[in-house]
Structure formats: C-alpha cells, structure tokens
Amino acid sequence: MEESVGVDNRLGYCVFIVTLVSLHCINILVERRGKPKSARANLDSWRWRNLVISWIHGLVCGCWSILSIYNHPEFVYDPVTFSSPMVFYMVVFSTGYFLYDTIDMVYNKKLLEYWEVTLHxxxxxxxxxxNWHNHICIGYSLTALTAEINSFFLHSRKLLQIQNVGFDTMLYRTCSYVNLISFFLCRIIPIGFIVFHLFGSHGDIHRKQLSVAYVNCFSVIMVIVAVVNVVLFWRLLNTDLIRPFLKSKRKEQIKINGNNNQTKEE
Incomplete structure (x- = not known):
C-alpha cells in the first residue's frame, strides 16, 4: 500500500531504532539502581529489570492506545486501510519493544522459561x-494493542508481589481485580472484535483487501494469541480468585468445626 498522509516509513524506522536504544538505556539504569530493598532476596535481577521495562511499555502504550481510540474512533469501520500518524507510530514503538524484549530473553537465556511470551x-x-512497513491493518494493530492497558495492571500486580505486598492488602486486591476486569475488556473483547470483523458475516469485504497468504498468517497469529491469553487468564483466575476462595472456605470450615467441638465439650 502507498504511504498514508503524514506517515513516513523513514521516520518510522527512526522511531523503531530510538525505541530499541531507549529501552536498553532504561535497562542499564534499572540495573545500576538495583533491586528494591523490599524485594525478596532470591529475586532474579533480570526479572526485576524486565518487569520494570514491560511496566513502562504498558503505561506508555496503554495511554497511547486510549488516546488513539478517542481521537480516531472511525478505525472500527475499516481497520484494514485506516491509518494515522498517531496510531502508526504507536505500532512502530510497540514493535520495537517486543523485539527488544525478545533479544533480552535470548541474551539472558529465558526463552524456554517464559515460553508463552516467546511464542507471542x-x-x-x-x-x-x-503492518506498519506496508501501511496495512493499522486499525487491527491498534485493536490488538489495547491489551497493553491490561498489561500495565498485569505487571503492576507482579511488581507488588516482588516487593512483598500482601495478597490480602487493599492495594494488591484492587490491582488484581482491576487486572482481571481489564483482561476481559482489553484482551478478550478485542480478539472477538478482530475475529468478527475479519471472519464474520461481512468479513469478506475486509478479506478481499488482503492477500490469501496474509489472511492465513493472520489466522495463525490470532490462534496463538488466543491460546496464550487463555493460559494467562487461567493462571490469573487460579492465583487471584480460585485459590483465595478455597483458602477462605477451608478457614471458615475449620472455624465451624472448632466451634462445634467446643460446644460438645461444654
């Protein structure tokens, strides 16, 4: 496709390179500052740096995507050909982050340990x-990047755990609940939007604008992303809802049994 008005691939590659360099500089700064004193002693310093950088990307890209949707709601009508400088450079920025995160995991030999992130x-x-090199499906990319709104809360939750903030504290519980809600709103619903637009009853209109090879590759990516999100969502539900619920039920049952035993003794 031809370049959109106000969008320049040369500037795009500059933003891409600046993103990589900036993230590396942040990584160095976080490493020099060291782990927080409140963190557990056996915490891997790489894990701390990686989470901080991911948290920063979630904050920046999350705010960026909200502003993009607010300023360009028309992207929902034609996510294939839609483009704007604001959204275009956000996709470039995030591509730089994802590539940097991959390089960082390769260098620190973390690919297999975090296989779901690697696959993603x-x-x-x-x-x-x-998408951004060929100026196509920028609207779909914007939809996908709304997941970074959730990523901010997802990484905030993990950072709270690392700093030994109790699971029963108001701060952690609020963060975990907002994380679960935003997971559904910013990950599950966007996937449904993309599937509906591209493969629904009117999806042939959008598919005709794309090559068969692209649609096939896009389908594979959607399946992979969906699987990763299902795995992640189950982990979150199990950790933040199911386990605490079962734990509270056990405590309640123990308390009831204790009261019954005391009554019998009396």
Whole structure:
C-alpha cells in the first residue's frame, strides 16, 4: 500500500531504532539502581529489570492506545486501510519493544522459561512490522494493542508481589481485580472484535483487501494469541480468585468445626 498522509516509513524506522536504544538505556539504569530493598532476596535481577521495562511499555502504550481510540474512533469501520500518524507510530514503538524484549530473553537465556511470551513475540513482531512497513491493518494493530492497558495492571500486580505486598492488602486486591476486569475488556473483547470483523458475516469485504497468504498468517497469529491469553487468564483466575476462595472456605470450615467441638465439650 502507498504511504498514508503524514506517515513516513523513514521516520518510522527512526522511531523503531530510538525505541530499541531507549529501552536498553532504561535497562542499564534499572540495573545500576538495583533491586528494591523490599524485594525478596532470591529475586532474579533480570526479572526485576524486565518487569520494570514491560511496566513502562504498558503505561506508555496503554495511554497511547486510549488516546488513539478517542481521537480516531472511525478505525472500527475499516481497520484494514485506516491509518494515522498517531496510531502508526504507536505500532512502530510497540514493535520495537517486543523485539527488544525478545533479544533480552535470548541474551539472558529465558526463552524456554517464559515460553508463552516467546511464542507471542515470535508471531507478533513480524506481524506488526509487516503492518506498519506496508501501511496495512493499522486499525487491527491498534485493536490488538489495547491489551497493553491490561498489561500495565498485569505487571503492576507482579511488581507488588516482588516487593512483598500482601495478597490480602487493599492495594494488591484492587490491582488484581482491576487486572482481571481489564483482561476481559482489553484482551478478550478485542480478539472477538478482530475475529468478527475479519471472519464474520461481512468479513469478506475486509478479506478481499488482503492477500490469501496474509489472511492465513493472520489466522495463525490470532490462534496463538488466543491460546496464550487463555493460559494467562487461567493462571490469573487460579492465583487471584480460585485459590483465595478455597483458602477462605477451608478457614471458615475449620472455624465451624472448632466451634462445634467446643460446644460438645461444654
């Protein structure tokens, strides 16, 4: 596709490179500052740095995506050909982050340990790059990046855990509940939007604007992203809702049994 008005690929690649360099500089600064004193002693310093950088990306991209949707609600009508400088450079910025995160995991030999993140990045990096390089499906990329709104709360939750903030504190519980709600709103619903637009009853209109190879690759990416999100959502539900609920039920049952025993003794 031809370049959109106000969008320049040369500037796009400059933003891409600046993103990589900036994230590396932040990584160095976080490493020099060291882990917080409140963090557990056996915490991997790489994990701390990686989470801080991911949290920063979630904050920046999350706010960026909200502003983009507010300023360009028309993207929902034609997410294939829609483009604007604001959204275009956000996709470039996020592509730079995902590539940097992949390089960071390769360098620190974390690919297998965080296999779901690796799988996500392997498909998302070339997919986003192809979109902004060819000025296509920028609207779909914006939809996908609303997930970073949730990522901010997801990484905030993990940072609270690392700093030994109690699971029963108001701060942690609020963060975990907002995280679960935003997960559904910013990850599950956007996936449904993309599937509906591209493969629903009127999806042939959008598919005709794309090559068969692109649609097939896009389908594979959507399946991978959906699987990763299901795995992640189950982990969150299990950790923040199911386990605490079962734990409270056990405590309640123990208390009831204790009261019954006391009554019998009396």
């Amino acid at each position: 990045h392997i498909f998302v990096v070339p997919g986003f790059w192809y």
